[in-house]
Amino acid sequence: MTRLIVSPSPHTYSGESVPRLMYGVIISLLPAFGVSVFYFGIGMLIVTTVSVLTCILFEYLIQKYILQTKPSHLDGSAILTGLLLAFCLPANIPFWMVIIGALAAIGIGKMTFGGLGNNIFNPALVGRVFLFISFPVAMTSWPEPGQWMQYTDAATGATPLALMKEGVAMRPAGEILSEMPSFLNLFLGNMMGSSGEVAAFALLIGMCYMLYRRIITWHIPVSILGSVFIFTGILWLVNPDQFANPLFHLLTGGLMLGAIYMATDYVTSPMTGKGMLIYGAGIGVVTVLIRIFGAYPEGVQFAILIFNGFTPLLNKYIKPKRFGKEVAHG
Amino acid sequence: MRSMKLKTFSMGGVHPPENKLSAGREIRELSPSDVVVIPVSQHLGTPSKVIVERGDQVKVGQLIARAEGFVSTNIHASVSGKVSKVDIFPDSSGYRRLAVQIKVNGDEWVETIDRSGTLVKEISLDAEEIRKRIVEAGIVGLGGATFPTHVKLTTPRGKKAEYLIVNGVECEPYLTSDHALMMERSSALLVGIQIMMKGLGVEKAILGIESNKPDAISRMQEITRGTAISVQGLKVKYPQGGEKQLVKALLNREVPSGGLPIDVGVVVFNVGTVHAAYEAVQKNKPLIERVVTVTGKYLKQPSNFRVRIGTPVSHLIEQAGGLPEDTAKVINGGPMMGKALASLDVPVVKGTSGIVLISNEEARRKAVIQCIRCTRCVQVCPMGLEPYLMMNLAEKEMFERMETERVLDCIECGSCSYTCPSSRPLLDYIRLGKAEVAKLVRSRKAV
Numbered sequence: 001m002t003r004l005i006v007s008p009s010p011h012t013y014s015g016e017s018v019p020r021l022m023y024g025v026i027i028s029l030l031p032a033f034g035v036s037v038f039y040f041g042i043g044m045l046i047v048t049t050v051s052v053l054t055c056i057l058f059e060y061l062i063q064k065y066i067l068q069t070k071p072s073h074l075d076g077s078a079i080l081t082g083l084l085l086a087f088c089l090p091a092n093i094p095f096w097m098v099i100i101g102a103l104a105a106i107g108i109g110k111m112t113f114g115g116l117g118n119n120i121f122n123p124a125l126v127g128r129v130f131l132f133i134s135f136p137v138a139m140t141s142w143p144e145p146g147q148w149m150q151y152t153d154a155a156t157g158a159t160p161l162a163l164m165k166e167g168v169a170m171r172p173a174g175e176i177l178s179e180m181p182s183f184l185n186l187f188l189g190n191m192m193g194s195s196g197e198v199a200a201f202a203l204l205i206g207m208c209y210m211l212y213r214r215i216i217t218w219h220i221p222v223s224i225l226g227s228v229f230i231f232t233g234i235l236w237l238v239n240p241d242q243f244a245n246p247l248f249h250l251l252t253g254g255l256m257l258g259a260i261y262m263a264t265d266y267v268t269s270p271m272t273g274k275g276m277l278i279y280g281a282g283i284g285v286v287t288v289l290i291r292i293f294g295a296y297p298e299g300v301q302f303a304i305l306i307f308n309g310f311t312p313l314l315n316k317y318i319k320p321k322r323f324g325k326e327v328a329h330g
Numbered sequence: 331m332r333s334m335k336l337k338t339f340s341m342g343g344v345h346p347p348e349n350k351l352s353a354g355r356e357i358r359e360l361s362p363s364d365v366v367v368i369p370v371s372q373h374l375g376t377p378s379k380v381i382v383e384r385g386d387q388v389k390v391g392q393l394i395a396r397a398e399g400f401v402s403t404n405i406h407a408s409v410s411g412k413v414s415k416v417d418i419f420p421d422s423s424g425y426r427r428l429a430v431q432i433k434v435n436g437d438e439w440v441e442t443i444d445r446s447g448t449l450v451k452e453i454s455l456d457a458e459e460i461r462k463r464i465v466e467a468g469i470v471g472l473g474g475a476t477f478p479t480h481v482k483l484t485t486p487r488g489k490k491a492e493y494l495i496v497n498g499v500e501c502e503p504y505l506t507s508d509h510a511l512m513m514e515r516s517s518a519l520l521v522g523i524q525i526m527m528k529g530l531g532v533e534k535a536i537l538g539i540e541s542n543k544p545d546a547i548s549r550m551q552e553i554t555r556g557t558a559i560s561v562q563g564l565k566v567k568y569p570q571g572g573e574k575q576l577v578k579a580l581l582n583r584e585v586p587s588g589g590l591p592i593d594v595g596v597v598v599f600n601v602g603t604v605h606a607a608y609e610a611v612q613k614n615k616p617l618i619e620r621v622v623t624v625t626g627k628y629l630k631q632p633s634n635f636r637v638r639i640g641t642p643v644s645h646l647i648e649q650a651g652g653l654p655e656d657t658a659k660v661i662n663g664g665p666m667m668g669k670a671l672a673s674l675d676v677p678v679v680k681g682t683s684g685i686v687l688i689s690n691e692e693a694r695r696k697a698v699i700q701c702i703r704c705t706r707c708v709q710v711c712p713m714g715l716e717p718y719l720m721m722n723l724a725e726k727e728m729f730e731r732m733e734t735e736r737v738l739d740c741i742e743c744g745s746c747s748y749t750c751p752s753s754r755p756l757l758d759y760i761r762l763g764k765a766e767v768a769k770l771v772r773s774r775k776a777v
Contacts, residue, residue, distance in 0.1 A: 004657070004658070004659060004660055004670070004671065004672060004673070004674075005658050005659045005670065005693055006424065006659075006670045006671070006672045007659075007670055007695075008669075008670075008757065008758055008761065009661075009665075009666060009667050009668060009669065009670075009742070009744050009757070010665060010666045010667070010744030010747050010748045010757070011659055011661055011665040011666075011668065011670065011686075011688050011692070011693060012346055012347075012503065012665040012666065012688070012692055012693075012748065013692075013695070013696075013747075013748055013753070014344070014346070014748050014749050016706070016749060016750075016751040017696065017751050017752075017753075018699060018702055018751050018752055020751065021702075021704065021751055072699075077702075115700070116699075116700055116702060117699075117700030117701050117702045117703065117752075118700065217705075217709070266702045266703050266704045266705070267702055267703050269703075271703060271705050271708050271716060271718065271719075272705070272708060272716075315719075319716070320708055320711075320714045320715070320716065321341070321714050322587070322713065322714040322715070322736055322739065323341055323574065323578075323584060323587075323712065323713040323714045323739065324574065324584045324585050324586045324587045324589065324713075324739065325584065325586045325587065326586070326587045326588075326736070327586045327587060327588060327589060
């Protein structure tokens with residue numbers, strides 16, 4: 001007689017899996033990667049390769065020898081962390097610093113909490129902030145785009161955000177803006193910045209792909225970009241000499257990369273649509289506060305890490321709309 | 331199908347592959363097996379009381395077990411022959427329960443049953459008589475829940491039924507028995523709907539059908555033209571056949587937590603139930619047979635059979651081409667909410683809408699890994715719950731918290747487990763939580 005499996009329903013599954021989702025995000029990063037290679041050439045290739053390989057290696061070593069669990073280093077999540085870490089580093093950063101960043105990202109950001117699914121903070125951002133604090137000079141010298149064959153020897157300059165931050169104390173924002181790349185160039189990524197964050201259009205293409213594949217929902221990117229636009233827009237309307245055009249804020253720095261890829265990290269973002277909107281709006285507001293009133297020209301990384309910390313709280317108090325009114329049981 | 335704006339429910343839902351392999355297959359009358367086993371608890375509620383003894387001769391349609399109390403139903407012989415045993419038999423739920431075994435001999439029916447094919451349109455009985463006839467005929471919800479139909483026909487004091495909703499959604503993958511009924515028995519269904527409207531005392535009825543059955547939508551539209559019954563096409567989305575989701579989709583009314591459709595003025599019946607009501611009221615025929623889809627990817631002839639209650643499942647599978655080599659599970663019902671059978675020797679009961687054979691490939695559960703909080707389970711939950719949280723709470727045995735998170739609202743549609751990329755057994759843990767919370771609620775009442 002045939003042996004039948006008896007188990008509770010459902011008896012069919014969607015076939016969705018963690019690797020499928022992770023590799024989906026990786027695919028969506030390819031346009032931005034291509035553009036970055038176009039601008040930063042060999043530096044981007046070296047930084048990305050080192051970052052991805054070392055993230056995979058550290059994940060494997062820690063799982064196998066320290067946690068002593070079955071390694072899942074190829075489920076795509078370590079590759080994704082490696083890619084995102086590389087994307088938010090300058091393309092001329094020495095490779096050994098990248099290795100330290102990868103160790104911080106995987107070791108401190110992810111594995112100390114128990115690995116995928118348990119970390120509170122976005123691992124790639126943990127790696128970036130670790131490097132930012134440890135090597136402030138290397139982390140704020142940005143290669144000029146177009147130097148294909150230069151790596152650590154590339155000519156460097158300041159990012160538009162840094163120029164703006166220093167400039168507005170003395171001159172009107174509009175004047176500084178007129179000396180910078182046009183909005184079209186900012187949209188295309190032809191400026192100084194972290195290797196993968198520059199090309200807004202390529203990141204937006206990646207977002208469309210993720211939305212189409214339903215890997216992410218619209219809530220987080222839209223609420224971050226929307227709140228930054230509204231907040232900086234209000235400031236700009238109040239005093240256009242002191243505050244830059246909101247479009248400038250959307251297209252520069254790590255905002256697009258942060259809003260589309262860092263803040264949408266599954267593990268560290270809220271579970272409900274409403275929670276995501278609050279989280280996103282908070283990130284947007286804190287980003288602007290740091291950019292305009294804080295010590296650093298760019299604040300997305302800190303804003304996201306801060307709201308990563310709020311995520312458990314949001315999950316506890318922000319509930320989805322339940323079906324049906326609650327009536328007294330009994 | 332005339333062009334029509336399709337409706338659907340707003341919250342959650344998934345779209346599993348439809349796999350309606352037996353769609354368009356005519357309903358085939360299945361010859362009875364040699365022996366049938368008729369369980370005495372085929373419905374939600376108190377088991378019925380057996381009134382025959384071993385050795386008795388019974389006719390088709392003869393009462394063999396009587397309802398015990400209000401939430402219970404009559405059970406009739408589905409074949410003629412000799413009662414060979416009144417004993418404990420395994421049923422489709424896997425439990426061993428009291429049943430009546432009958433050795434088939436000929437096909438002699440109770441004389442009062444109208445076996446002719448003529449359609450009786452005139453509804454001569456009044457509401458009270460309709461209800462009585464439905465009690466006598468032992469009709470239960472044929473969509474799978476098997477709740478006694480006469481209970482739903484009795485509107486509780488203080489409530490008022492305004493709409494009858496007829497459920498022709500058949501949102502479970504694979505199943506086609508309701509589709510087949512709508513195609514072949516549309517005239518009888520029309521009368522059946524009118525009977526139910528009269529029984530409930532409502533003026534309006536809506537028949538909801540998903541748009542993957544355009545032929546059924548046109549057929550039913552045509553036949554209901556000029557009546558108070560409207561036919562509404564629905565976007566294909568699971569679990570639209572759930573009562574609460576269907577009421578929401580058709581009328582935009584939300585049944586309150588812990589409530590029933592009647593709380594928002596609606597009573598929902600499945601098309602199979604309506605058809606059974608037609609036969610009971612107009613033909614005096616008790617519920618002794620039903621349409622069952624027998625299907626599966628590797629089954630030779632996926633079919634819609636008219637089957638006598640009590641026929642062993644193995645007989646159905648043989649008649650559909652035999653059990654394929656690659657069969658991992660045999661499901662009583664659909665693949666999303668049905669129950670896996672432990673044995674093929676169990677009988678078809680009133681609630682058996684389909685027998686679905688699931689291959690190893692489909693049945694395989696992948697290894698469970700950590701929740702990555704992708705939010706998919708929250709997005710697909712049609713009740714607005716947080717399945718990931720429920721599982722965490724159940725693992726930690728935090729059942730009071732599960733209650734405040736409204737775990738009892740869960741309709742067990744399985745969308746969360748279906749969709750989880752980490753293959754987490756979300757619904758399994760939710761069921762555990764529901765059982766524990768139900769215990770808590772009972773113990774509070776007892777104090």
